Amino acid sequence: MSQxxxxxxxxxxxxxxxxxxxxxTIRATDLRxxxxxxxxxxxxxxxxxxxxxxxxxxxxxxxxxxxGILRYRGYPIEVLAEHxxxxxxxxxxxxxxxPAAPELKNWxxxxxxxxxxxxxxxxxMEGFRYDAHPMAMFVSTVAxxxxxxxxxxxxxxxxxxxxxxxxxxxxxxxxxxxxxRHNVGFxxxxxxxxxxxAENFMNMLWKMVEPKYVAHPAIARALDVLFILHxxxxxxxxxxxxxxxxxxxxxxxxxxxSAASALAGPLHGGANEEVLKMLDEIGSKANVPAYIxxxxxxxxxxxxxxxxxxxxxxxxxxxIKWTAEQVFQVTGxxxxxxxxxxxxxxxxxxxxxxxxxxxxxxxxxxxxxxxxMGFRPEMFTVLFAIPRTAGWLAQWQELITDPEQKxxxxxxxxxxxxxxxxxxxxxxxxxxxSRE
Ligand code: CMC
Numbered sequence: 001m002s003q004x005x006x007x008x009x010x011x012x013x014x015x016x017x018x019x020x021x022x023x024x025t026i027r028a029t030d031l032r033x034x035x036x037x038x039x040x041x042x043x044x045x046x047x048x049x050x051x052x053x054x055x056x057x058x059x060x061x062x063x064x065x066x067x068g069i070l071r072y073r074g075y076p077i078e079v080l081a082e083h084x085x086x087x088x089x090x091x092x093x094x095x096x097x098x099p100a101a102p103e104l105k106n107w108x109x110x111x112x113x114x115x116x117x118x119x120x121x122x123x124x125m126e127g128f129r130y131d132a133h134p135m136a137m138f139v140s141t142v143a144x145x146x147x148x149x150x151x152x153x154x155x156x157x158x159x160x161x162x163x164x165x166x167x168x169x170x171x172x173x174x175x176x177x178x179x180x181r182h183n184v185g186f187x188x189x190x191x192x193x194x195x196x197x198a199e200n201f202m203n204m205l206w207k208m209v210e211p212k213y214v215a216h217p218a219i220a221r222a223l224d225v226l227f228i229l230h231x232x233x234x235x236x237x238x239x240x241x242x243x244x245x246x247x248x249x250x251x252x253x254x255x256x257x258s259a260a261s262a263l264a265g266p267l268h269g270g271a272n273e274e275v276l277k278m279l280d281e282i283g284s285k286a287n288v289p290a291y292i293x294x295x296x297x298x299x300x301x302x303x304x305x306x307x308x309x310x311x312x313x314x315x316x317x318x319x320i321k322w323t324a325e326q327v328f329q330v331t332g333x334x335x336x337x338x339x340x341x342x343x344x345x346x347x348x349x350x351x352x353x354x355x356x357x358x359x360x361x362x363x364x365x366x367x368x369x370x371x372x373m374g375f376r377p378e379m380f381t382v383l384f385a386i387p388r389t390a391g392w393l394a395q396w397q398e399l400i401t402d403p404e405q406k407x408x409x410x411x412x413x414x415x416x417x418x419x420x421x422x423x424x425x426x427x428x429x430x431x432x433x434s435r436e
Contacts, residue, residue, distance in 0.1 A: 010043075012036050025054055044411050050235075051308075056243065056405065060093055060394050061234040068312035072232060073097070081319050086227035087111060087197050090169055090390035093232050094397065108197075114170030115191035115200065117178070118148050122188060125178050134179035134382045135264045141175045142168075143257035152251040155400055164252045165393045172389045173197065176382045177204030183378070189213075198224040201386070206374070219373055222327045226366065229316040230384050232391025236308075238263040242392040243399050244408040252396055259392045260385045266303070269388070272363040272380040275304040276371060279336040288342045296352045304364030305347065311357035317364055324369040334372040340365065 004021045019030040032042030047053045062071045070077040073092050080089050084098070091099045091107050099107055124144050128137050145167075146152065152164045178188050181204075189204045192213065198220045203213035233239070242259035246252070263269035282291050295302045307314060328334065344360055347353045367380050375383065399405050 008034065010034050010036075028053070044413075046413060050240070055235060055240065055408070056399065056402065058234060058395070058398055059096070060398060061232045061391070063234055063309050065307070065309035065311050068310060068315050070233075070315045077229065077315055078319060081225050081228050084228060085196070086224045086231065086387060086390075087169075089228045089231050090387075093390050093394040094165065110166045111170045111197065112191075112193045112200075114167045115174050115193065117171060117174050121145065121148060121175075122178070125175075125182055125188075128179075128182060130185065131183070132179075134176070134183060134378050135260070135270070135385070137179035137182065138172075138175055138382050138385055139257050139260045139264065141179070142172070142260060143254055145171070146251050146253035149251075149253065152253060153249075155246070155249050155251065161252075161397065161400070165397070168252065168256060168389055168393060172386045173201040174204060176379075176386055177201060179382060180205055180376075180379055183376075196220065196224070198227065216330055218326055218330050222323050222369070223373070225319065225323050226369070226383070227387035229319055229362065230387040232388070232394060234309075237265070237268045238388065239392060239395050242395055246396050246399055247405060247408040252393065255396065256389065256392055259388075263385055263388065264381055269363070269381045269384040271303050271361070272367040272370070272384065273377045275340075275363055276336070276367045276377040276380070278303045279339050279368070282339050282343070285338055285342045288339065288346055292343070292346050292350065296350070302343065302347060302353075302358070304361055304367075305353070306356070306358040307361045310359060310361065313359045314361045316362040317360045320362065320365040320369065324365055324372070327369050327372055331372040331374075334368045336368050336371070337365075340368055 005018045006021055006026055007016060007018050009016045013036055015034070017034055019026050028045050031045065034043040035041075045053070060073065062074070063069065072080060072089060073096055075092070075098075080092075084092075087108050088099060088104055090111075091104065121141060121144060125137060125141055128140075149164065149167065151160055154160045174191055181188050186208075189207045191200050192203050193200070195203055195213070195215070199213075199215040202215045202220060202223065207213040235243075238259040241262040242255050245258040246255040266274045278291075282288060291300075292302075294300050324334075324337070328337070344364070347358065353359075366384075367377065370380050370383060371377065
């Protein structure tokens with residue numbers, strides 16, 4: 001009998017089945033042969049929230065959540081954060097190898113020459129309300145690019161795909177910066193192609209009347225490191241949205257808008273904004289124990305803590321903590337850091353957090369640093385979406401070129417009524433409806 005197989009006995013019928021095990025996984029469709037009779041659809045698995053289901057094979061990002069390991073294409077995140085630029089890492093994610101110097105030069109050139117937005121896209125952004133949330137503007141404008149580049153629908157053409165990848169990585173900082181300038185009522189700033197990716201983003205955010213924007217090198221580097229840390233994180237909620245929507249052969253602008261929509265949620269990328277709100281609410285170090293008590297009583301969650309995959313310290317949070325110190329040397333220390341450090345200290349010693357393996361995640365310290373850099377909390381998730389665009393596109397490429405992939409279409413366990421007799425409206429009696 002094969003060692004790499006699972007033998008299942010169905011107690012309903014007494015029948016025994018053998019299904020192969022590959023990569024520690026059985027194929028859910030292999031269970032369909034397990035039936036109680038010819039009318040039976042066959043056995044399914046039930047896995048709400050994909051707690052234990054692999055939806056794809058991927059060679060992009062590796063995470064060992066118990067050991068706190070994160071690697072892109074085999075390279076540890078710590079090494080990439082120390083030695084690379086974000087665009088180098090984006091190339092690695094997309095093409096599988098670190099670029100040699102001439103390849104990087106061409107890649108940077110190609111991205112840099114796609115930073116401009118069509119003037120109609122600029123006008124489109126002008127139409128948002130003055131107080132629109134930047135993430136709502138980001139999502140909608142990325143989707144609107146689908147109307148500017150209709151050829152993007154040809155998702156099976158590799159040249160067209162590459163063109164959209166360059167456009168999206170080039171344009172997302174421009175959209176993000178415009179969403180910020182729109183909020184504060186400043187005129188939009190056009191990209192400056194002499195600047196690096198992070199510097200140009202800072203230019204589009206903060207240039208006022210000076211002829212040429214000069215970024216502080218330590219802040220520009222810190223932003224680039226933040227971009228590297230956020231570039232990909234395998235099959236999280238946003239990436240799953242990207243893959244799921246793209247599986248319908250939807251164009252990458254619309255698919256990426258869905259991924260960014262998922263990211264906007266407070267349990268996902270929106271958590272960095274929520275962490276700042278939480279620190280404001282706590283107010284001072286002295287109030288931390290009372291706040292932790294409320295968390296333990298189940299009234300609230302400690303934002304920026306916990307992760308579906310990491311059951312150890314999130315390696316990105318460690319690098320962010322270190323990078324924040326570099327930023328504070330330039331900007332001065334954000335007083336919220338003391339509250340955050342106290343929260344972490346108490347939480348990491350507390351039985352509730354230890355038992356559940358809850359550690360700070362990527363969002364715990366990033367907001368404090370972003371705020372010190374001059375970003376408003378509403379911009380934090382947009383700052384996450386810029387680099388994640390590279391990861392989403394790498395995952396999209398992998399999906400489109402994977403012969404095993406088909407339109408994503410989960411099954412359900414139907415819990416509703418069996419067929420019912422229609423009642424005409426004049427014969428219906430009011431029924432209390434639960435509004436929960
Ligand atoms: N504060 C307090 N308790 C928590 C927290 C938290 N932040 N996170 C999880 N728990 C508890 C949870 O109540 C549950 O306890 P019990 O077993 O008594 O019911 C246990 O820990 C397991 O949690 P879960 O909700 O089953 O875990 P999950 O894998 O479904 O959720 C999570 C993961 C990230 C959604 C969750 O930890 C959370 O809501 N954290 C706060 C929001 C946050 O920081 N999100 C950013 C995630 S990292 C970046 C990203 O994905 O974009």
